[in-house]
Amino acid sequence: MDEADVRAATTRLIEKAVEADDLQAAHDAVAELSVEQVVDVLERLGRTDRAVLYRLLPKDRAIDVFEQLDPSMQSELLRGLRDDQVAAIFADLEPDDRVELLDELPATVASTLMRGLPPADREVTATILGYPQRSIGRRMSPAFVSLRQDMTVEQAMDAVRRRLDDAETVYTLPVVDDGRVLVGVVGLRELMTAAPGTVLAEIMNEPYWARVTDDAEESARRCAELKLLALIVVDSETRLVGILTVDDALRILEAADSEDQARIGGTEPLRRPYLATPVGQLVRSRVVWLLFLALGATLTVQVLEVFESTLDQVVTLALFVPLIIGTGGNTGNQAATTVTRALALDDVTPRDIGGVIARELRVGLSLGVLLGSVAFVLTSLVYDSSVGAVIGLTLVSICTLAATVGGAMPLVAKSIRADPAVFSNPFITTFVDATGLVIYFLVAKAVLGI
Missing domain, CATH: 1.10.357.20 (SLC41 divalent cation transporters, integral membrane domain)
Structure with a gap:
């Protein structure tokens, strides 16, 4: 059998196991799948079966799977989970993914989830929510590593190591002055090949950036056309506020292309997989x-x-x-x-x-x-x-x-x-x-x- 046949057979096996309340068999079947394969199976299941199967996933794997789902499916899935599960999933999301999900949720549910966040996460999420709809500010990540232009390479590498676990990316590193104004950009490769005592101002490059209020699709297309690993996002005074990574840029472009193709064909975009619609x-x-x-x-x-x-x-x-x-x-x-x-x-x-x-x-x-x-x-x-x-x-x-x-x-x-x-x-x-x-x-x- 080819990959499509194997996928369809696995989906049928899991569906039968869930319908028969044989959760152990369903757990064993889904344990053999990759995150991408689990996402594909969830997209083919009905709403109730999808929620049941999702509960069988280990916590760490569950959040990885959840992040791969379309926002509309994320919203639908949350309605089938317990309140404590919903709060835990919501808190584990990246701020930009959290905001995208909030746009799909009813206002009362969104407010409840926001109140349940730790103060620091709530403040970051509220800041992103404050930017205009369809702007790059709503899709950027505030989890970045910024460096000062007067740092040495050694100091910069130490700063990068301290943020490895929570930064969206460390391959593109914006350089700022004392007022947080963007003055340059340096790549991780350049840091690793430079002498430890070299000052960043000597090796940094001219940065590419977008205004936080710029259109998200246009900014994403610019990131793709320039073949950047990340596009830096600044405010009206060119102060650093976020970063758009290439994977998020490609997601924006994919959604925009799907929308255009749907309307060219005389339909409205589905915003979710066909079989799950x-x-x-x-x-x-x-x-x-x-x-x-x-x-x-x-x-x-x-x-x-x-x-x-x-x-x-x-x-x-x-x-x-x-x-x-x-x-x-x-x-x-x-x-x-x-x-x-x-x-x-x-x-x-x-x-x-x-x-x-x-x-x-x-x-x-x-x-x-x-x-x-x-x-x-x-x-x-x-x-x-x-x-x-x-x-x-x-x-x-x-x-x-x-x-x-x-x-x-x-x-x-x-x-x-x-x-x-x-x-x-x-x-x-x-x-x-x-x-x-x-x-x-x-x-x-x-x-x-x-």
Whole structure:
């Protein structure tokens, strides 16, 4: 059996053991699994069975597993545990993970958990909670090692050793002055290779940093693009307040990419594994978009009704309606997806809308000429050249329009602080379906004289 089959078999074994109240068998089965495998099994179990299995994990392993779960699943799991277990898990989390979980919990539960924290942990958590939603301040870790620029390498190494157990990372070490203002950064490798008496000011490098109020996704993308092990986070006065490690940056980017892909496909993001998502939530994630698209489709019906007499005179035109609207929608979706991705990678900004429109207009025109030429030849062979001309000219016009609009809409969305993905495939498809048919019938009336 391959890995997927083994995983499925293990999950079924544990499910049967839990359903039969054979907790010893379930304990023995889960003891053989890695943390990642335990997470995978928990994601495939029902809510009650998940809580039962989680209680069978040793405390140290349980917190490792809990940290790997999505925040929404963490919130759901806590509801199935005893109050003392919940408090212990919550206290053991890193401050940034704790804040992410609090965002998923009801306000009353969140307040109770906060009150149960030791004063120092409560203060750190409250500070992070005070930063704006979706800012990097909500996702940074305050558990870092900072060094002063007047330290020697030997003193710096001693400071690092004292914080090995509680620091998020020691590979990237911010250097500050007496006022905690960031002045540089030094890597652990540089410390280990420098002479013990060397002052840090002599070996530190220019730091890369983000403001604590900067967008979390943009900061994470910067960390990934620069290939940093950690991105330093500072306040408005460039004082050191936290650090974003590369693993947290990748988690932010993964969540952002999942959200964009969901909205491009006309659904809301699930924010949890598919098999662990209730059917009701799956329905809610899709129904709003389907209603929107259904209402948009009424425009297509109205266009057909307006040009009903044209269809009556040349019935053949009706055969090509799916081709016309399908090609236009696909062309617009391609352009919108390409530009949305370019926005995410900072390849373009809303200020580039003129250049994007000009580029997509040329791309759409080129695609239209290519597809229209092929359609003209094939349609003329099967029907006649006049119908072929209608189809060919329509494809040229629709591809040009669809690519231009599809490329522009994500930039318009970004400029008004809306999600570019929302303006992508579903919106473009609805828009192009209606306008494409108008163009189609206008071209038919002009060419065929009807």
